[in-house]
Amino acid sequence: MLGFVSRRLLYLVPVLIAVSLLTFLVAALLPGDLAVAMLADEATPERVAALRSEMGLDQPLAVQYLHWLGSALIGDLGRSLRTGEKVLSAILQRLPVTLELMLFAQLIALAIGVPLGILCAVRNGSVVDRVMTVIAFGKLSVPAFMLAIVLIYLFSVRLKWLPATGYVPLDEDIVGNLRCFVLPAVTLGFGEWPVLMRVLRSDMIATLQEDYIAMATAKGLRRWRILLVHALKPSSLTLVTVTGINIGRLIGGTVLVETIFALPGIGRLLIGAINTRDFVVLQGVVLFVATGFVMINFVVDLLYGVLDPRIRHGRA
């Protein structure tokens, strides 16, 4: 196991370096002078030159990169060009909102996907099973922003049950905080349940054919007890890893959902940085998010190894 972890760790280092290099190069190589962009209307040749040397833009790219990476490694992602706020503290301040959103979204996906997965496995091949397969397929064609519009129309405009936008901090009003997360979390979580359902369904169909399930039935155990106690746990190995992979995929979705519902998370920070052309914040957020994404995938990889020894020993 130790060997497996260290092999994966060794692979992680070049990937992270490449990610940071790409993040840096996207900003550095693409057309447009950062100093000119920052000064906008006030750009005179002298002022541009002064700003360039102040920001180190006149140094060779490699030096700039190493300088930027070195600072990033000790947690210094620079300061916002617009507000002067430290980029890392801006990110950390907004992180709880994004994490809360992802947590609720994942819970909603599981709350829909797991019961439906069990149902479809038990009624394998029935009308319910086939209808769910078609619905899951149709869902693939409904992007999050489309679902968001429909939800806002139904629950905010028509029924007036939930706020369409806005954010209430958790420590101010717990109920208000939860209310403003309902629509965003449903929007984000709804995209994920079909995957969870399908994974659990196929694993569970296999489990239900095992002899010990027949034994449990013969012993006269209740149907739901067999399903939830005897069959669910051995069927959820893939489900656990897929849930992990989903966390990574949710990160991209939060950008969209936070913008639509005006939640002050990392996604909003990113979009704000883009709109104000705040390249330092943009670079910092992209590096932070991509690093988080890589780390989550790394943990999921390890989890695979834990759950399936063949992968650990490189024989799968």
Added chain:
Amino acid sequence: MAALDVDLDQAPLAPARRADFAFWLALAWIAMVMAAAIAADWLPLASPSDIDLLARRAGPSADHWLGTDALGRDVLSRLVFGARISLTVGLIAPLLGLSIGGGLGMLAGYFRGRVETLVVAGVDILLAFPPLVLALAITTYLGQSVLNITITLGILSIPSLTRVARAATLAFAGRDFVTAARALGGGHVRILVRELLPNIALPLIAFFLLAVAVIIVVEGALSFLGLGVPPPAPSWGGMIAEGRDSLDTAPSIAFLPAAAMFLTVLAFNLVGDRLRAATDPRQAAL
């Protein structure tokens, strides 16, 4: 949002024959949207950017078949011209990914060894970014235009198409007909182009169609965020975003482009899924 990472392990929808009706309906819809997008200039449509402030949020009428939006612009015309953007980006970007990713994947699957290691590592690095975040970052620096968005989304579609091409090539590279071609003195280029390409073309096309569906959604998301094709050019994502402000008085302004996008994406998914079910590369490997 699973943007751009086409799910390789997804079960095909239904046995091929049962989906026949839906398959032809989907093809017909795609053909109709394409025809409308190509012929938009010659169709008897109002201008998509003519503002008529006296006829804002109007219902359907003889002049405006699907009504007008919050600025009094003709919704039908904007839908048709919006289809142009969605289809241009949606078809050309994956085509770019197909030519680069498909080529790289074939090379990796055929030569193995160091080429494969390099290609796989490159794919892993591109996949290390949440796709939407990378798309946003690149378009910010490049600037918003149809060309730049197409290039960005094209780059983002490379990894999944590379994977598919590699997997499909791996499945065929060890087969007897390839060995035979080599024994007959066929060079690498000949084997890749004449022997392998025809065999992996169909699965690649199937995944290409699924990628089209994903790219249309991502382009929609970018436009929805106001970071896609710049206004006043109409795009479906942008129209949905604009319609949001009129949800209480005229919900159709948002729902019509949403419906158009949903049907188009669903159609590409259906056709792609049907083709893939017929040409699963894993079945070929058995």
